Amino acid sequence: MAEIRKKLKRYPTDLTDEEWSLIAPLLPAPARKGRPRKTDLREVVNAIRYLVRTGCGWEMLPINFPPWQTVYWWFREFVRRFLFHTIHDIAVMMDRERVGREASPTASVIDSQSVKAPMAEKRGFDANKKIVGRKRHIAVDTDGRLLMLNLTTADISDSAGAQLILDAIRKRWPWVKHLFADGAYDRAQLMDKAAFLEFTVEVVRRIEGTEGFHVLPRRWVVERTFGWMTRWRRLVRDYEQRIDVSQAMIHIALSSLLIRRIAH
Numbered sequence: 001m002a003e004i005r006k007k008l009k010r011y012p013t014d015l016t017d018e019e020w021s022l023i024a025p026l027l028p029a030p031a032r033k034g035r036p037r038k039t040d041l042r043e044v045v046n047a048i049r050y051l052v053r054t055g056c057g058w059e060m061l062p063i064n065f066p067p068w069q070t071v072y073w074w075f076r077e078f079v080r081r082f083l084f085h086t087i088h089d090i091a092v093m094m095d096r097e098r099v100g101r102e103a104s105p106t107a108s109v110i111d112s113q114s115v116k117a118p119m120a121e122k123r124g125f126d127a128n129k130k131i132v133g134r135k136r137h138i139a140v141d142t143d144g145r146l147l148m149l150n151l152t153t154a155d156i157s158d159s160a161g162a163q164l165i166l167d168a169i170r171k172r173w174p175w176v177k178h179l180f181a182d183g184a185y186d187r188a189q190l191m192d193k194a195a196f197l198e199f200t201v202e203v204v205r206r207i208e209g210t211e212g213f214h215v216l217p218r219r220w221v222v223e224r225t226f227g228w229m230t231r232w233r234r235l236v237r238d239y240e241q242r243i244d245v246s247q248a249m250i251h252i253a254l255s256s257l258l259i260r261r262i263a264h
Contacts (some may be wrong), residue, residue: 005263010064013049013256015042018263028077039070047071052252055233073131075248078125084248088255089172092145095258104142107168107178110162110185111222112137114154117238124153134238136226137161139169139179142218145223146254147173151243159187166190170197171223180204180218229253 008017020042027045030037034083046066051058078084089092092102101135114126117133121217131231137150139159148169169176179194179201186203194201204219229235232253240246 004260009046010048011050013053014046015049016263019259022091022259022263026083026087026090028081039074043073043076048252049256052084052232052249053237054204055239069253079244079248082253085250086253087257088146088251091255091258091262092141092147094262096141096143098262099143102175104173104175105147106175107142108139108147108173108176109137109142109180109222110137110165111160111182111219111226112158112184113226115238117154117240119239119241120153121241121243122153124155128152129154134243135161136250137165138225139165139176140221140222140225142220142221144228145258146225146250147176149250151202151238151246157187158184159190159212162190166193166197166199177204182219199200204254216264221229225254228257238263 003014005012009016009133009203010015013078017138023045024042027041037055045205047061047068048071050065051071052060058068058072065071088218097103113136114129114131115133115136116131117123123133124135126135131154135152135154135155136158137152138146139148140146147167150152150161150164150168152164162181177198177200179199182199183203183204191201202218229250232249237252238246240249
């Protein structure tokens with residue numbers, strides 16, 4: 001990390017030249033007609049990463065970034081193009097190949113996390129966690145890389161949220177066949193749908209006769225992914241009003257970790 005810091009321009013979230021070379025080909029090219037583009041997209045991406053990492057508001061971006069209105073306009077344009085999602089999925093495949101694995105995984109771990117969402121358009125009450133907000137249903141590979149994300153109100157059960165995960169993961173990662181989950185997903189409707197889609201669901205239960213915290217096989221991987229997410233202060237709570245913006249913030253955070261790992 002000390003060597004990486006020597007290459008950074010200002011902040012720890014700034015892109016190094018190696019990282020920028022990975023994502024620059026995916027960003028929109030300048031228009032052939034009209035006024036030439038004056039905004040440096042590298043600085044826009046740096047500003048967005050800074051905002052997600054520190055949790056500051058748009059109007060509180062440091063002045064050495066482009067004007068916050070410009071950064072926000074480009075952010076909304078990137079969200080409309082699903083650019084953050086695309087960068088993240090490409091980074092997942094590149095990182096898997098980097099460690100000698102197939103680009104598309106064959107097994108996944110699913111879990112959920114309820115977070116407070118004070119600005120959300122719709123919220124729900126999670127009676128188990130005593131939280132009013134949204135619930136993040138995620139599927140990760142066996143190393144913790146995010147494969148699929150589904151955001152719902154917090155009152156949606158884990159098994160109901162996972163059913164949408166099954167539909168989406170079949171289309172995006174068709175080679176995934178085996179799913180690991182905890183006891184909350186052992187529900188007849190979910191199991192029937194998994195069997196219909198030719199998934200094998202393995203429920204990892206708590207060790208009987210034990211008390212307190214214990215690391216359980218496979219399940220700790222997805223908990224670590226939630227830990228990676230909450231290191232980015234914008235994700236400690238769900239501060240976004242729109243679900244697509246909230247999804248983009250999660251993809252920005254996790255793709256930044258992968259890109260730095262790949263480049264360095």
